[in-house]
Amino acid sequence: MNETGNLKIKFTLNGKPIEYMVKPNWTLLDLLRKELSVLSPKEGCSRGDCGACTVLLNGKPVNSCLVLAPQIDGKEIVTVEGLIEDKEFKALKETFIEKGAVQCGFCTPGIIVSAVALLREKGNPTVQDIEEALEGNLCRCTGYIRIIEAVKQAAEKLQKTS
Amino acid sequence: MKLIPPYRYLRPKNLQEAVEQLGRYGEEAKILAGGTDLIPMIRDCLITPKTMIDISFLDELRYIREEGDMIKIGALATHSEILKSPLINGKTGVLAKAEKVLGATQIRNRGTIGGNLCNASPAADTAPPLMVLNAKLKAISVEGERIIPIEEFFTGPRKNALKPNEILVEVQVSPEPEKSGSSFIKLGRRRALTLSVVSTAALIVMDGVKCRDARIALGAVAPTPVRAKETEKLLINKELNGEVISSAAEKVVEEINPITDVRGSAEYRREMSKVLTKRCLLEALESVKR
Amino acid sequence: MGYLEELLVKEGLSLVGKRVSRPDALDKVLGRPLFTADKLTRGMLWAKIVRSKYPHAIIKRIDKGKALGVPGVLTVLTAEDIPGENQIGYAIPDQPLLAMDKVRFVGEPVAVVVAENEEAAEKGAELVEIEYESLPAVFDPLEALKPVAPRIHESGNIATTTIIRKGDVEKGFREADVIVENTYKTQRQEHAYLETETVIAVPEINKVTILACMQSPWLIRRMVAKVLGYKQSKVRVIELPAGGAFGGKDDMIPMIAPIAALAAVKTGKPVFLMFKRDETFEASNKRHPSIIRYKSGATKDGKLVAVEIEIIYETGAYANRGPFVLWRATAHAAGPYEVPNVKVDGKLVYTNRVFSGSFRGFGDPQIHFAAESQMDELAAKLGMDPVEFRLKNILKPGLTTTCGQVVDQSVGVEEALRKLAEKINWEKRKREIEEYNRESKRKLKGIGVACAYHGISTSRGAPDWSAAAVIINEDGTITYKGGICRLGQGSLIGHAKIVAEILGVPLSYIQIEGPDTDAIPEARPTHGSRGLMTGGTAAADAASKLRRNIVRVASEMLECKTEDIEIKDALIYVKPDPSRNIPFSEAAKELYVRGYETAAYGFYRAPKRFFDPKTGLGVAYGVYVYIVNIAEVEVDTWTGQVKVERVHTAADVGKAIDPDLIEQQFHGAIAQGLGLTLTEDIVFSDGKILNNNYTDYVIPTVKDRVEVPTVVLVEQPYKGAAFGAKGVAEAALIPTPPAITNAIRHATGIRFKELPVTPEKVYFALKKRRGEKS
Known part of the structure; x- marks a missing residue:
C-alpha cells in the first residue's frame, strides 16, 4: 500500500497475470469495467441482487459488485471473455443460440458464467441443479424457460462428446 | 445508493495481527470477510467504516x-x-x-x-x-x-x-444426537434468492415414542432470532403425534414479537410461525433416525 | 396489385413463417460490448441528478455554492439554466425537466451536478442545498378526488377523463337476468429491466448527439430540441440496444436525454448519465395503479347485455402517457366480446407519488383483470362453463368492440379460444382437478381462462406511420436501417426476414442497423405492439422498391421479361429456364453500374381511424391482436402460497413471421404477468418508496418460472401489414393476471379482486372462509 491508500495487487484475469494499482473502495466490477475495459460483466444492481456482474473467482461464480478490488490479490478471475475456448462455453454458446435463450442479452454473460461453473462441476445436471446454479441470475425478458432448456441441452451435448 | 467511500484498508497476515489491528481501531473498524452483507450496507449508508480489516485471506x-x-x-x-x-x-x-x-x-x-x-x-x-x-x-x-x-x-x-x-x-x-430428527423451513416471497418472511428450525430427540428433547428456533419474527422454549416444554416427555405437535405449535406465537414490514405483516408472520413450527416438527419427527 | 397484396398471397416462402436462430444471439452470448454503459470512455463527464426528498413542496431557494466547491465539479444546472422550454410533459404540458417552483414527488429531478468523475458528481449532488417549504401531500387517488385534497397541479387533481356511451346501459341491465358488480384494484409495477436508464450526450458544433438505450428516438430528438431551443436537425439520436425496456425506456429516455444534452452543451464535453438501481425504482415511470368498479349483466342464456364501468387510473405526479393509457383501457373496457350497451367513465388522477406511464400492455392488463374476473363471476352465477360463456359473446368479424368499432378482419379470438381449450382438453382437465381437490387436504389445484385483445399502434386515432431504409451494397449484401429499437424482442430480426424474403437472399446477407435519426425519416416509437407491423411494413415497402430495380436489371442482364425473373437463395434466374441465372451479387453491382437506385426508403401509414370525443365511439385501432391464456395453479392452504404450474397460450398473430420469436415474447410476457399477479408491488411510506431494490421488489427467479407447454398460433392475416403480421410482444401479459386469479377462484372458491395476490391475502381469505363455514 502507498501513502494514498492505494495498493498494488497481482491477479490473473482470463489467464493473464496482471499487476494493478487499485483503490480499496473499488469493487471488482469497477476494476473490470472502468479500469480494464472488461465489459461482459454488467452493472445491474450493485448489491448482489441480480447476478448480471457474475464472474468466476478461483473457479466459483460470485457477484463482482460484492467483491472489493483488494480482495482478489493472488486470485484467478475469469469472465466470458476468458471462456471463449472453453468446451463448456462452446456447448452453451451453441445451445443458447439454437434454443433462442437470449433476448436483450444484458443478463446473458452472468448466466453463461454461472452455467459454465455448473457444467464443470456436474456433467449431468438435473433441472434442479440448473435452477440452483442460476437462481442468483435475474432475467426479466425470457421467463427462463429457454435458458433452462439450453443449459440442459449443453450438458447433454458435452456428455455425448466426452 | 452511494459509492463506497474511501476507507483505510488493512490486510492482516494472520489472526494474531487481525486481533491487534482490531484492538487498535476498535469502534471505527469493520471486519471484512465475504462482503455480501457488508457492501450493500455501506452502499445503503447504514454504516460508514473508516477502517476495514480484510480477514478474507486468513x-x-x-x-x-x-x-x-x-x-x-x-x-x-x-x-x-x-x-x-x-x-x-x-x-x-x-x-x-x-x-x-x-x-x-x-x-x-x-x-x-x-x-x-x-x-x-x-x-x-x-x-x-x-x-x-x-x-x-x-x-x-x-x-x-x-x-x-x-x-x-x-x-x-x-x-x-x-x-x-x-x-x-x-x-x-454438537452433532445431532442419536434418535433425533431435524428440519428447517424458510418461507420467502419467492422460491429463491429471497429473505425469510419466517424461518423455523426444529430438532427433536426421541426415546421410543417419547420426546426426550425438543428445540425450536425461529427467524424474522422478533428483533433477533429466537428460541421457543415454552413451546419446546410442551413437547418434552410427551408422546409425539400430530395432535400434540399442532397444539404445541400454537404456543409459539407467545414467544415471538414480529413486526410489519415490506416483507410481510406481523399478523401473517404470527400465523406462519405456527404453521411452519408445526410443519417443521412433523418433518423432524418424520426424519428421526431409528 | 399493391406490394402488400402480393406478399399476402406469396407462395413458397423461405424465411417468413420459419424458425430461425437469432442473428444477435452469438454476440450476446459472447458478452460483447453492446450497451450504453459499455460506451463510457475516459474523458466523459458524469451527470448526477439531485432529487426531491419531499413528496410535495415549494422550492424556496437553491444554493449551488458548496457543490461547486467540490473538486471535479464543473457545473450545477437548474431550471434557470435551460435555454429552451423547461417542459417534457408527453400528453399534457405539466412536467418540467427540472423542477422550477414546486416538487410533486420524492425523486423528482431538481438539479444536475456535472463533474469529472462519478465520485465528485455524487459528492456534489449531496451538497446542493435546496430549501423547501413542505406542502400537504396526497397519496391516494380517492383522497385526491375529494374537494378538500391538496391541489397537485393548478388545474386540479384530475388530469383527464374518458367516456364511452354505447347503446343504453339502463335498458341493457333491465334485460339482464344476472348482474355482477365488483371493484378491482391493481398495483404499481416496476419494469425492473436489468439495465438501468443510461444516456450519453456528445456536443458538436451547434449540434448534439445522443446515444442511449431507448424506445422512441424521434421523441427524444423532439424533447432535446425543445429543451435546448434547437431545431430538430441539430439533434441526432442514435439508438443502442437496450438491456430490457418494456415501456419504461419509452417514457424515461426522452425525460433524461435532455438533461444529459443540457450538461453536454453547457460544458462542451461528452456527458454520461446512468441511473443507479434505487433511482430507477424511485424516479422511473410505473404501471398505473387502478381502481375499477365493474358492473356486468347477462341474460340467462349467456349473452352479455350491458357493462357499466368506472375506471380510476393513478398517474402519480405527472400525466405523462396517462391520458393515452386511460384511453386505451377505456376503449378495451368490455374485453374481446360484443356488448351492446356500454357505459365507461374514466378518470386519470394525480397523486404525490412517482408518475405512472408506459408498461407492456399499456393500461390493458388492469382493465382485462377486471373484465375477465367479471366474465368468470357471471359464468358462475349462470352455472355455465367459463369457456362456453366466453364463446357465446366473443368478438367475430362483423361484431362491434367496446367503442363501437366493427372488427372486419384478423379476428381470430374465437379460433384461438376453441383451439386452446381443445388442445389442453379443458373440460377433462377441469374435472380431473376438481376430483383431485376432493381428495386433497393441503394443496388445492385450479384452472382458469382469460381472453384479451389489444389494439395495435397509437391510441385516440393519433396519426401513425413508420419508416425504414434498405441499401443494396455493391457486393450484394444488404444494409437494413430500421426505425424500431432493439429491446431484446427481435423486431428488427422480423423486419430483416421480411427484407430477405422479398429480395430473395438468405438472412445472413442482411446487416441489421438500429435507428439513427440522421439516417432515416421518423419511424415513430417502439411501443403499442407496433414494431413488427408498422416497421416491418415500411421495411417491406423499401425492399419491394429495390426488388423492382433488381428484377429490372436482371431482366436486362438475362435478356428476359421482368415477369419471368425469380430470385431465391441469392440466385436470380429465368423461371422458364433456371439454367439462365446470375448471382444476386452481380445484379447488385450492375445496379450501380447502370445507374439504378440502390437504396430505398420505405414507409408505412396507418389506416385512418376515427374518434368521437363526445361518445368515445369510433374506429379505435386499425387492427387488434387477440390472446387467450389458460393457467393452472396450485394453492398451498397452509401458507397461502400460489404456484402457477403452467400457462397455456394462444393468439391470433395475423401471420407468424417467426414462431420462435413469438414464443420467446409469450414466455417473457407471462413471467412479467406472473410477477404482477403474485408478488410485485411498490410500497411507500409518506411518498417514499421503501422497496427500491431487487431484494424487496420481488420479480420471478428461475425457480419461480412458469412453464408454457402449449402455444397455439392462429393466423388470420391482417391485410394492412406485410404478410398479414400483427405485433405480439405485449399480448400474452394482458390475460395472465385474470387467468391466474380465475384459476385460484376455481381452486379455492375465492375471488381475489386486488393484485398482487400475496400469500398473506390468500391465507387470510382462506382462514376467514373456514371461520365462516365452521
Whole structure:
C-alpha cells in the first residue's frame, strides 16, 4: 500500500497475470469495467441482487459488485471473455443460440458464467441443479424457460462428446 | 445508493495481527470477510467504516472439522463449503438445509458463516439451525478468547454481543444426537434468492415414542432470532403425534414479537410461525433416525 | 396489385413463417460490448441528478455554492439554466425537466451536478442545498378526488377523463337476468429491466448527439430540441440496444436525454448519465395503479347485455402517457366480446407519488383483470362453463368492440379460444382437478381462462406511420436501417426476414442497423405492439422498391421479361429456364453500374381511424391482436402460497413471421404477468418508496418460472401489414393476471379482486372462509 491508500495487487484475469494499482473502495466490477475495459460483466444492481456482474473467482461464480478490488490479490478471475475456448462455453454458446435463450442479452454473460461453473462441476445436471446454479441470475425478458432448456441441452451435448 | 467511500484498508497476515489491528481501531473498524452483507450496507449508508480489516485471506479461519464430540466451523467457511461438507450433511443436517436456501449460489460462494452471524439480521438463515444445535461461538480479542452461547449472541436487529475489539473466529456445534430428527423451513416471497418472511428450525430427540428433547428456533419474527422454549416444554416427555405437535405449535406465537414490514405483516408472520413450527416438527419427527 | 397484396398471397416462402436462430444471439452470448454503459470512455463527464426528498413542496431557494466547491465539479444546472422550454410533459404540458417552483414527488429531478468523475458528481449532488417549504401531500387517488385534497397541479387533481356511451346501459341491465358488480384494484409495477436508464450526450458544433438505450428516438430528438431551443436537425439520436425496456425506456429516455444534452452543451464535453438501481425504482415511470368498479349483466342464456364501468387510473405526479393509457383501457373496457350497451367513465388522477406511464400492455392488463374476473363471476352465477360463456359473446368479424368499432378482419379470438381449450382438453382437465381437490387436504389445484385483445399502434386515432431504409451494397449484401429499437424482442430480426424474403437472399446477407435519426425519416416509437407491423411494413415497402430495380436489371442482364425473373437463395434466374441465372451479387453491382437506385426508403401509414370525443365511439385501432391464456395453479392452504404450474397460450398473430420469436415474447410476457399477479408491488411510506431494490421488489427467479407447454398460433392475416403480421410482444401479459386469479377462484372458491395476490391475502381469505363455514 502507498501513502494514498492505494495498493498494488497481482491477479490473473482470463489467464493473464496482471499487476494493478487499485483503490480499496473499488469493487471488482469497477476494476473490470472502468479500469480494464472488461465489459461482459454488467452493472445491474450493485448489491448482489441480480447476478448480471457474475464472474468466476478461483473457479466459483460470485457477484463482482460484492467483491472489493483488494480482495482478489493472488486470485484467478475469469469472465466470458476468458471462456471463449472453453468446451463448456462452446456447448452453451451453441445451445443458447439454437434454443433462442437470449433476448436483450444484458443478463446473458452472468448466466453463461454461472452455467459454465455448473457444467464443470456436474456433467449431468438435473433441472434442479440448473435452477440452483442460476437462481442468483435475474432475467426479466425470457421467463427462463429457454435458458433452462439450453443449459440442459449443453450438458447433454458435452456428455455425448466426452 | 452511494459509492463506497474511501476507507483505510488493512490486510492482516494472520489472526494474531487481525486481533491487534482490531484492538487498535476498535469502534471505527469493520471486519471484512465475504462482503455480501457488508457492501450493500455501506452502499445503503447504514454504516460508514473508516477502517476495514480484510480477514478474507486468513485461511486459518476456513475449515470444517470434527474434534472430539464437536464440529468446529471456522468463521470464514463459506456457505457453499458448509453446504457441500459431508460432515455437516451427515451430522448437522439442519444447518445444511438452511445453507441450501440461503441467498443464491454467488452469495453462498462468497458469504461466510461468521459474517452471517455477526451481521445479526433477525432473518439470518444460519441462526435458527445453529440455535437448535446449541452452537457456541468463539470470539478472540487482545484480551483473550471467550465462548458465547448463540442464544446470547444476538442482542438486537443488526446488533451482536461482540465487543468492538472481538473477532468471531469459530462456530462449535454438537452433532445431532442419536434418535433425533431435524428440519428447517424458510418461507420467502419467492422460491429463491429471497429473505425469510419466517424461518423455523426444529430438532427433536426421541426415546421410543417419547420426546426426550425438543428445540425450536425461529427467524424474522422478533428483533433477533429466537428460541421457543415454552413451546419446546410442551413437547418434552410427551408422546409425539400430530395432535400434540399442532397444539404445541400454537404456543409459539407467545414467544415471538414480529413486526410489519415490506416483507410481510406481523399478523401473517404470527400465523406462519405456527404453521411452519408445526410443519417443521412433523418433518423432524418424520426424519428421526431409528 | 399493391406490394402488400402480393406478399399476402406469396407462395413458397423461405424465411417468413420459419424458425430461425437469432442473428444477435452469438454476440450476446459472447458478452460483447453492446450497451450504453459499455460506451463510457475516459474523458466523459458524469451527470448526477439531485432529487426531491419531499413528496410535495415549494422550492424556496437553491444554493449551488458548496457543490461547486467540490473538486471535479464543473457545473450545477437548474431550471434557470435551460435555454429552451423547461417542459417534457408527453400528453399534457405539466412536467418540467427540472423542477422550477414546486416538487410533486420524492425523486423528482431538481438539479444536475456535472463533474469529472462519478465520485465528485455524487459528492456534489449531496451538497446542493435546496430549501423547501413542505406542502400537504396526497397519496391516494380517492383522497385526491375529494374537494378538500391538496391541489397537485393548478388545474386540479384530475388530469383527464374518458367516456364511452354505447347503446343504453339502463335498458341493457333491465334485460339482464344476472348482474355482477365488483371493484378491482391493481398495483404499481416496476419494469425492473436489468439495465438501468443510461444516456450519453456528445456536443458538436451547434449540434448534439445522443446515444442511449431507448424506445422512441424521434421523441427524444423532439424533447432535446425543445429543451435546448434547437431545431430538430441539430439533434441526432442514435439508438443502442437496450438491456430490457418494456415501456419504461419509452417514457424515461426522452425525460433524461435532455438533461444529459443540457450538461453536454453547457460544458462542451461528452456527458454520461446512468441511473443507479434505487433511482430507477424511485424516479422511473410505473404501471398505473387502478381502481375499477365493474358492473356486468347477462341474460340467462349467456349473452352479455350491458357493462357499466368506472375506471380510476393513478398517474402519480405527472400525466405523462396517462391520458393515452386511460384511453386505451377505456376503449378495451368490455374485453374481446360484443356488448351492446356500454357505459365507461374514466378518470386519470394525480397523486404525490412517482408518475405512472408506459408498461407492456399499456393500461390493458388492469382493465382485462377486471373484465375477465367479471366474465368468470357471471359464468358462475349462470352455472355455465367459463369457456362456453366466453364463446357465446366473443368478438367475430362483423361484431362491434367496446367503442363501437366493427372488427372486419384478423379476428381470430374465437379460433384461438376453441383451439386452446381443445388442445389442453379443458373440460377433462377441469374435472380431473376438481376430483383431485376432493381428495386433497393441503394443496388445492385450479384452472382458469382469460381472453384479451389489444389494439395495435397509437391510441385516440393519433396519426401513425413508420419508416425504414434498405441499401443494396455493391457486393450484394444488404444494409437494413430500421426505425424500431432493439429491446431484446427481435423486431428488427422480423423486419430483416421480411427484407430477405422479398429480395430473395438468405438472412445472413442482411446487416441489421438500429435507428439513427440522421439516417432515416421518423419511424415513430417502439411501443403499442407496433414494431413488427408498422416497421416491418415500411421495411417491406423499401425492399419491394429495390426488388423492382433488381428484377429490372436482371431482366436486362438475362435478356428476359421482368415477369419471368425469380430470385431465391441469392440466385436470380429465368423461371422458364433456371439454367439462365446470375448471382444476386452481380445484379447488385450492375445496379450501380447502370445507374439504378440502390437504396430505398420505405414507409408505412396507418389506416385512418376515427374518434368521437363526445361518445368515445369510433374506429379505435386499425387492427387488434387477440390472446387467450389458460393457467393452472396450485394453492398451498397452509401458507397461502400460489404456484402457477403452467400457462397455456394462444393468439391470433395475423401471420407468424417467426414462431420462435413469438414464443420467446409469450414466455417473457407471462413471467412479467406472473410477477404482477403474485408478488410485485411498490410500497411507500409518506411518498417514499421503501422497496427500491431487487431484494424487496420481488420479480420471478428461475425457480419461480412458469412453464408454457402449449402455444397455439392462429393466423388470420391482417391485410394492412406485410404478410398479414400483427405485433405480439405485449399480448400474452394482458390475460395472465385474470387467468391466474380465475384459476385460484376455481381452486379455492375465492375471488381475489386486488393484485398482487400475496400469500398473506390468500391465507387470510382462506382462514376467514373456514371461520365462516365452521
